[in-house]
Amino acid sequence: MLICPICKNQLIKNERVYVCANTHSFDISKYGHTNLLLSNQKNSKFPGDNKEMVMSRKKFLEKGYYNGISNTVNELLEEHLKFSEKEIQKKRLNILDIGCGEGYYTNNLKKYFSSKNIETDIIGIDISKEAIISASKSYKEIEWFVGSATNLPIESSSLNLILCMFSKIDSKENFRTLKTNGKLAIVSTGENHLVEMKETLYEKVKKDFYLPKDDPALSNFKHIQSMTCSYQVDIKEKESISNLFNMTPYRWRTPEDGIKRLYTLETLFTTVEVTIDIFEKI
Numbered sequence: 001m002l003i004c005p006i007c008k009n010q011l012i013k014n015e016r017v018y019v020c021a022n023t024h025s026f027d028i029s030k031y032g033h034t035n036l037l038l039s040n041q042k043n044s045k046f047p048g049d050n051k052e053m054v055m056s057r058k059k060f061l062e063k064g065y066y067n068g069i070s071n072t073v074n075e076l077l078e079e080h081l082k083f084s085e086k087e088i089q090k091k092r093l094n095i096l097d098i099g100c101g102e103g104y105y106t107n108n109l110k111k112y113f114s115s116k117n118i119e120t121d122i123i124g125i126d127i128s129k130e131a132i133i134s135a136s137k138s139y140k141e142i143e144w145f146v147g148s149a150t151n152l153p154i155e156s157s158s159l160n161l162i163l164c165m166f167s168k169i170d171s172k173e174n175f176r177t178l179k180t181n182g183k184l185a186i187v188s189t190g191e192n193h194l195v196e197m198k199e200t201l202y203e204k205v206k207k208d209f210y211l212p213k214d215d216p217a218l219s220n221f222k223h224i225q226s227m228t229c230s231y232q233v234d235i236k237e238k239e240s241i242s243n244l245f246n247m248t249p250y251r252w253r254t255p256e257d258g259i260k261r262l263y264t265l266e267t268l269f270t271t272v273e274v275t276i277d278i279f280e281k282i
């Protein structure tokens, strides 16, 4: 399923290294992950989320406030990947999580499918080395790679499912790597996502959200379903409030008085809202 990011030949695992027929080799780290990101694909020395952002997200997600998102995604994916009993017995689902971060959703998906007796081979890819190190330390049943969404180290027509949560989409690479009838699931933040937090941060709240089903870049896929998952959480720890803030893009663009207002809060009651779009390669 894996291919060399340089020459596109198959990558073979040989003890602690992945090698292709042209002897390009990629060491497997002591944590278990492999770096398949080529230096010419980096837009900075350390692309993607830094260690601080990764740790904030890990700590926040472990509190369970986003379990509702994870569970809804898992249940919806199971519905769309339904096979007959006989098919399941001979099948392992090949799944790729692009922009998997520190692997919280990826691991939940793996556990969910296992609980339903569905065998999966799951790969998580993220451009952030720190995120992948964190993922590979925590979750050993998934293969983790530092890699680029625009040059996936994945064989063509080999995947049953691509999951892309809050991450940049490269529709061409997604199309290339999915099998016919394979599914692409895109999870994006909804119109009211964290609206109460934004009202604390900004004088005037701008609503910005993305509708994958209207994205012309995805017109080569068949859009099957859109679903909104919306609920409210009461965040009770000051640390979780700051962790949440630090895992959002608002951390880059909030004036100081807004951050001060947020950090004085003892609790934060806010809406969690995401949309899940399922596409099919036909």
Ligand SMILES: [Zn+2]
Binding pocket: 004, 005, 006, 007, 008, 009, 020, 021, 022, 023, 024
């Ligand atoms: Zn190669």
